[in-house]
Amino acid sequence: MEKIKKALKKAFPEVELSLHLDERAILTLAGECSSWQQVVAMGHKAAGLPGVKNVVNELRVPGLPVPQMDYRSLCSRGKKRGVVADVDVLIIGAGITGCGIARELAKYKLDILVVEMSGDVATGATKANNGNIHPGHAEKPGTLKARLNVEGNRLYTRWSEELNFTLKRCGAMGFITSTLLWPALLYGYRKALKNGVEGVQLVGGRRAVELEPGLERSGIAPRVKGAMWLPSMALVEPYQVAVALAENAAENGAEFRFNCPVADILTEKGKVAGAVTAKGIIRSKVIINCAGVYADEISAMAGDKSFTIHPRKGVIAILDQAQSPKFDRLTEHITLEAVKQSFKKSHTKGGGMCYTPEKNILMGPSALEIPDKGDLSTSARELAYALGRGDEAISYRSIIRFFAGNRAADYSEDFIIEMSPVTKGFINVAAIQSPGLAAAPAIAGKVEGILAKAAEKEGHPLQKNPRWNPLRPQKPEFRHLSREEQDALIQQNPHYGRIVCRCETITEGEILDALRSPVPPASIDAIKRRTRAGMGRCQGGFCQPRVLELLAKERGEDWTKITLKGEGSPVLLKANRPRAGKKAER
């Protein structure tokens, strides 16, 4: 403890610290800092000290409030409603982590309920990242992140085949144009081997050019001296994956409840008994905490205060599809500058320029430590950083949209996946930041293992669900079909003959498919995530009224009740005409 105190005093002499180290080697920091950056820096420093497993950071900046959710009023609201459900497994959070776990656990005879504070799946970090299924070469060897990343990457093939979401196994390449940088490639290669990355190779210039036709097209080919080739890199639309997982879980009996934030965890004699949500009390002996940036708060409710999430905001810009990606793979020019950057010990992840399976270029993300978990604002500075992270200056004119997401980072900057040693039945799946998306199948598998082991120990091993169907049906994507196939589809179901989203060529049929899916969308953005309607260059200028109309009709709701992104965000405030919304029958 003394050594810890000394080290922190040395690094931050002006801060009056109070420290506490518990028997789990969790270090709690308290005191006052001069800035949020300092709060985070101290937390990182402390977490890196020998003898510290993780950090609970209660350092504050005078005059800088850290907004808290009003759990008390949510709690009293929920308690008033009493017990509304009694389940075997309660999963908190419907991001990629929660949906993945729900999908895997649905193979057992378990009553599964997923509660989500927002109105839809994938509304947190899951929808706001680059969609990279990383090979796992960049993670620190020996970390849980590294192991699960590599394992998850491999398992994605099966997930995509069973669940029918697009997985583009494009591969990644880091190439050099100066032989002086061979050591950098070698270093990366050795790290990749240590992590068990499949298929990683060091290749010479000629082979690199063969693998990446973009090098020839952009005229760099003659200068390429060699490259590290990572064939296992893949791309997904991350919200598409989460939706697919959720739908399959729901088909197999899992229930999803939205607009259902958790306000308290109930325990009886050191064991989980249930949770108080805004919509009532849910009894359960097993609670799996996948609450993203709020996971630390949920864990504390369960009596396990052993980590702190400090949100790290990332801004990403999406470019017009007319701006074609320069490369066929995810290819990066490894320059001296890039190598210097990687040694700067920054925790930020993500290559500057990336693209999606639908061929939009993504720029970013940036990285900014912020105190407010709910702050998803963008700024000119963050956007400039995101656009600057590429090989060349990207014109602002190609941008169709930019947005932000918050990484759920703890101070150890590694995953926390464990049965809580403090409260039995409470499983933390926390601090899932990058490579959380890539690791998702492996994370789900690990949690499945934790649950199975615990159940075994209790004398009630998990029973397989004989009716479990791992397959999710393929839904037609009109824009990817040939003219003949499109014609056949329309003949079969005329709804596919009306194009609603002109920019992305999304049909009414696809929107209706989404509205009638097992986890139906309840807002305009929810439809956007499932169908792509509204993701194009006009950003819903043409299709939004049409999508709104379909949503209102399907849900039997007044147009003024339809929201952009869940409770509190109606698009229209009031009807101004007696025949509002009524049109000639179509």
Add this chain to the structure above:
Amino acid sequence: MKRSNVDLVIIGGGPAGLAAALKAKEQGTEKVLILERNIELGGILQQCIHDGFGIHRFNKRLSGNQYAQLFIDAVAQKDIAVKLDTMVLEIRADKTVYACNKREGMLELKAKAVILAMGCRERTASQVLIHGDRPAGVLTAGAVQRYINMEGYLPGSRAVILGSGDIGLIMARRMTLEGMAVEGVYEVMPNPGGLTRNLVQCLDDFEIPLHLSTTVTAVHGRKRVEAVTVAGVNRAMKPIPGTERRIECDLLVPAVGLIPENELSRAAGVEMDPRTGGPLLDENFMTSVPGIFAAGNVAVVFDLVDYVSESGEIAAAGAVHYIAGRLEQKKSDRPVKAGDNISFVVPQRLGKECGETTFYARVKDPAKVATLSCCSGEELIFKKRCRYLAPPEMLTFTTDASGTGALTVAVTKGAGKR
């Protein structure tokens, strides 16, 4: 798949497409087909319930939909095929058009000539780099117009409008008349963007303040708009630190420009003019792809629908010539240059024997007293004294531009002595 041959396919049944269809029919084209994605003809005019349409063409003050109805009625009386609720997916350089609808499925149409009349889409808040949150309550002016005028809903109660182009001005008035509060109109340029008559009839008459050289830099509100931040801008249109103000509102209406909707055109290989955002056109309003013509806002953003209809007629006349094989030998390689104080001219190139040609242009900077001139090579072929020229007010003139040299259209200060 339904395959058919058509003489003339017109993509878009708005004012440009309707005028083109009538002209082509009048000149004897047999199979004329309008493909319209909406459930009714009229294009954007259907949501323009304000008046001021048709002053030049009909000497009347009609509302947008009234203007459109004149053409819609005329089309109904002629043997012009119309497919509504039909979206064009692809146009090929060989003039094959793919479109689909619920009733017929996929259509493969082989046309002798095609007229592009798809109009524009609106520039978005993201494209003008408005930062902050992304709540409900940010709707472009056209979208607000649609919700209010067509669907009968108010998308807010207290609005801030960014952009003083005609659409922004019209919506300032419309929202006020419908009972909403319009806090103000903010314009990033030092001069307003819309027609003078709209400044008077939409802002002055309703005492809605106009703030020039000011822009919206951020939106605030996690679920719905709660406020925006505005800031003064310098000559380079960059926000000036320290001039930020927070304005409470629940609706931000970006009215920040129209972008000609040329995705289909580009995919067909049509060459574009970055200055207009539309295709490079010749005196027949034909694009770089033989037999593909363009008219209306997809060619260049007009301000008066009367000119849009006129452009449709020019394109149709050209298409008729083309179908008859009369444009075979013609080469339109005489460039039309934008001279002094002209930001663009349409058409951008001419043939030697182009004859009476109609030109459309805009000035870069306002001019109180000026001379509009057009020279073919060294020869002055057109001159006109103009007053109160401004970028929002499009210039048009018709003159015999036959000749061999390149053309230059220019606007010079003063009454001119030449």
